[in-house]
Amino acid sequence: MDGMTLPHAEWRHRLGLDRLVEVLGDARFVGGSVRDTLLGIPVSDVDLATPLAPQRVVELLRAAGIKAIPTGIEHGTITAVLESGQVEVTTLRRDVSTDGRRATVAFTDDWREDAARRDFTMNALYADPRTGEMFDYFGGLADLEARHVRFIGDPFKRIAEDHLRILRFFRFLARFGDQADPAGLDACTVRAKDLMALSRERIRDELLKLLVTKDAVRVVRLMIERGIFEPVLPEITSADLLAHVAKRETATGIAPDPIRRLAAVLPRDGASADQIGARLKLSNAERKRLVAATGEPLDAPKPLAYRLGREIALDRLLLSDRDLAEIEEIRSWEAPRLPLSGGALVARGLAKGPDVARALRAVEDRWIAEGFPGEERVNALADEIVAQVRLATSSE
Template sequence: MDSLTLPHAEWRHREGLDRLVEVLGDVRFVGGSVRDTLLGIPVADIDLATPLPPERVLELLKAAEIRAVPTGLAHGTITAVLTSGPVEVTTLRRDVSTDGRHATVAFTDDWCEDAARRDFTMNALYADPLSGEIFDYFGGLTDLEARHVRFIGDPLQRIAEDHLRILRFFRFLARFGDQPDAAGLDACTARAKDLMALSRERIRDELLKLLLAKDAVRVVQLMIARGIFGPVLPEIASAELLTHVAHREAEAELTPSPIRRLAALLPQDAHIADQIGARLKLSNAERKRLVAAVAKPDGPAKPLVYRLGADTALDQLIFSNREIAEIAEIRTWQAPRLPLTGGALVTRGLAKGPDVARALRTVEDRWIAEGFPDSDRVEQIADDVVAQALRAPSSEKAAPGSSGRA
């Protein structure tokens, strides 16, 4: 980087941040806020590092009447809740022991020790909140300028400390990187089986973030070629459909969806999609969407949106070879509500119960087939459907397998 001073950015003027810095005194911005500001991209979270022990941080915040939440006290993290949002304040640390999933830490006042336990050089950049002076202990500025994602120290050792760093390496490569660091890539390849020791929730979270990155397709192709998915998601064997989906998302000006992109990496089989949704502990809604995404779209676009919801309908249409114009047409389309209730059918002479439910479904089907006409037309359809139902023999009113009596 040409400058060793953190540029001014909007986030640095967040309400309450200057006072927090003043109250704590010896603090520096660290990690993503420094990295992203240097890259000229929006900053989501603000993290502060300090040599102050966490108990002292709590005392100072309490005295200043700044709300403090001990979100990770054992690891030295206190969340200061400002009117403009939370800021995490973490005491400088060094690792005492690690097992690939958890770390036992000791607090330190050595900034370099704290930097040495971070994963990548571009994440170990610190900046003075007042002067903007940047502190770089491991060549992070040079790597950031070259878009070079590089482990701090021995990559194999860093992966042994935290196996999730394998997926983080590829996520950062997809978001910030140009060419992968050769030693880091080889280490991730050699230790891919370490991912089996991680919780599926941690794998899910990293994977879904990776799939949203700007260079996700190229990096996923690299991960497949290197066998990274094999130990935990062996079903992912090709990025061909993901490439197709990403291209069509861009054509249709759709915001990329991580669930849609995950579905594109899987065999197009609902049962397999459901199994993987369960394995990754997706929410019920995400799992349902994953399964539905691999189904073939049935019928025109707007009826799909009405019956399945916008997200699932768009997933199916993006996967298919439907015209982009058809997809663009429904991108912001709001599905209407049927302007008719069962009560309106009862007033027309139908008995409450299954007759009303059947007739309402028939009206709805015709309304959809006619392109969602206005309420006047729905009233006409309802008159016709009720008249036909009242003329029908009782055996037709009670369809086989229906519950209740006509």
């Protein structure tokens, strides 16, 4: 990759981007957009780095009629709102002090100094927006070509600056890497307990991203071997079910899902899943789904999907050994509505109250068991069950 220029990817022609670069004057693409373009991966977020002070960036953008949001102005980040979406513009920085969770920064005009504070060599690549000329201060191009995930400088120092980099190291290994830098892997192993100082939200976000990467199974196994989960998620002790789920997702063409894959690495009981979901600060909906995914798929596919919802039914089937054809049966199936109301049972002579609810449930159970027949059959079932209820009531 040496001596190459940044390819002319589609994102480089986003509406308003050329004008933004022209207004700033001195700016370079940096980070994920450069890395992913070189790897031929679609780019979603575009970041620009500039030696201009944050306040100067705001002044220039506003004078040019470009909306500027001071999203993280104290850390040097301004969000420029273009016709084609948002672009983050960040002033070159150097770290003044760090505590493993957050950094105090000073602004600089030294590109190498800005690159030195980044985490991995493949994330410290810059490109001139006009010419595509690449700037690589720490061997990131060679590492990217070799799919080699390597910290910039001393791995222990990088981890001490931000403990989340331990999880990021493994996520990058699972997404981009064929090989982990041995020094980086050893540093992550030695410093795994540093993860305890992080908020559970940060751990959750990294873990959920990691679990859906292409090489998640291999990397989760490596993390278990190295004791990375032990301080914060000791419940993760095997990647076997994750491997099983990943294989079944691939076979059925169903996209990897972070909550389903989280369920695959946790103990198979609802109480543990709920407790871990709470610890990771999952949303109520995510926690409910995580707990539901731990159950066995006891019904046939369509009854399962009708009672639990298609998403949870798919989770349970993918996590099981059931035939893959059952997954195909419900993946695009829309559950029908029972064509009967409580009012229709009252009209047949049932008194309002518990009898109606029980009868409605009985009709629904028969309807499900018979494969969701149409209205005519439902009416016949309703007549039959109302007659049974009335007979039972009259004989009491």
